[in-house]
Amino acid sequence: MGEPDPTDPDGRDGNVVCGFTVDLVEHAPRMPAGVSRVEIRLGGDTVGDLDYRTCSECRFGVLESVRVATAVRRRGLASHAVFAILSAHPAYQWSTSTITDTAEATAFWTALDWPGIGGTLPYCPHMRRADEHNP
Numbered sequence: 001m002g003e004p005d006p007t008d009p010d011g012r013d014g015n016v017v018c019g020f021t022v023d024l025v026e027h028a029p030r031m032p033a034g035v036s037r038v039e040i041r042l043g044g045d046t047v048g049d050l051d052y053r054t055c056s057e058c059r060f061g062v063l064e065s066v067r068v069a070t071a072v073r074r075r076g077l078a079s080h081a082v083f084a085i086l087s088a089h090p091a092y093q094w095s096t097s098t099i100t101d102t103a104e105a106t107a108f109w110t111a112l113d114w115p116g117i118g119g120t121l122p123y124c125p126h127m128r129r130a131d132e133h134n135p
Contacts, residue, residue: 033126058124
């Protein structure tokens with residue numbers, strides 16, 4: 001996450017989470033402060049992804065969505081991906097999009113101990129500008 005790792009040429013991290021070898025594959029934004037995506041892969045299959053934005057000028061990040069296949073939920077895969085994103089952007093202030101009011105979503109965010117503001121979606125001017133250029 002963050003800067004490319006020359007020892008990891010295919011952009012995967014290969015960590016083991018709850019007995020699964022997990023690869024996180026990052027897709028960089030098309031422009032600064034645009035949407036980035038991290039795919040969660042098990043055995044080469046994409047089982048989830050997260051969309052997020054960061055602005056290096058404002059040191060602000062927004063986690064926009066977290067999606068994980070039902071069959072592999074509650075195994076720490078999404079949490080692993082979220083922590084990788086947070087670790088790649090230290091000292092950033094974080095927020096999320098609106099959080100769905102379900103027992104499953106509540107359990108996820110409670111277990112995650114999210115360090116930011118949940119359920120609000122303020123964007124910095126650079127993120128809004130990125131949206132204007134990439135509708």
